[in-house]
Amino acid sequence: MIAWRVELVRIGTVAPGVLRRLAAELAPCLAREVFVAGATIDPAPAFDPLRRQYRVDDLLLALLDPPPPPGVKRVGVTNLDIFLPVFTHVLGLAQHGGPVAVVSLHRLRPDEPEHPDPSGVLRRRLLREVLHELGHTLGLVHCNVPWCAMRASRVAEEVDLKDAAFCRSCAGEVGLAADCPCAGRDPGDREPPRVEKEHEG
Numbered sequence: 001m002i003a004w005r006v007e008l009v010r011i012g013t014v015a016p017g018v019l020r021r022l023a024a025e026l027a028p029c030l031a032r033e034v035f036v037a038g039a040t041i042d043p044a045p046a047f048d049p050l051r052r053q054y055r056v057d058d059l060l061l062a063l064l065d066p067p068p069p070p071g072v073k074r075v076g077v078t079n080l081d082i083f084l085p086v087f088t089h090v091l092g093l094a095q096h097g098g099p100v101a102v103v104s105l106h107r108l109r110p111d112e113p114e115h116p117d118p119s120g121v122l123r124r125r126l127l128r129e130v131l132h133e134l135g136h137t138l139g140l141v142h143c144n145v146p147w148c149a150m151r152a153s154r155v156a157e158e159v160d161l162k163d164a165a166f167c168r169s170c171a172g173e174v175g176l177a178a179d180c181p182c183a184g185r186d187p188g189d190r191e192p193p194r195v196e197k198e199h200e201g
C-alpha cells in the first residue's frame, strides 16, 4: 500500500476551526498525516439556479484543478446543499479510487439553525462521513456491517448508527493496520450500535 495523506479544503464559507478540528480528529484515527489547505474553492460555478443547490460532481472537478500531488487524498468540506441530478441530495461524493471527495455539513446539522453543536453531534457525523468518502477514494464499495464507516447513509440519523471505524474486512482491503484506531474489530466482536440522541423527550 502506497503511503497516502489527507488534504482538507474549504469549499465556500466554512469556519476554519471546523477543518482544524476535523484534521485533529482524523489524523490519529487514520494514523496518517492530515493537513488543511490554505486556499478556498469558490462553489459558484456549481450552483444550479433551478434547484438552488450545488452539483457535487462539479465540485469534484473543481477539487481536481489542479490535481492533488501523488499520494494526497483531497477532501472538500462545505456548508452547501449538494446534489446529483438523480437524487434530492447527497451527504457527500467521492471519485471512486481517485484522489478527491466532497462532504457537506448541510444535512448533517442537528435541527436548530446555527446550532453551536455543544454535544458534538455535527462533529461526530462529519468525521464518519469523511471516513466514508475517503474509503471510496481508496476503492471501497458500500459495506453491510451496520457500524462500519462504509455503510451507505442517506440521512444524518443513519450516520449516527456508524462508528468512526472501518470493519476488519474494509480496513484490510485498503491496508489499514489492525492496530490503527479506525480499523475496527470483526462484526461479531461488536456490541450493537448506539443511537446518539441530541435531544431528550
Ligand SMILES: [Zn+2]
Pocket (backbone or CB within 6 Å): 132, 136, 142, 152, 153
Ligand atoms: Zn458511499
Ligand SMILES: [Zn+2]
Pocket (backbone or CB within 6 Å): 143, 144, 145, 148, 149, 150, 151, 166, 167, 168, 169, 170, 171
Ligand atoms: Zn465494512
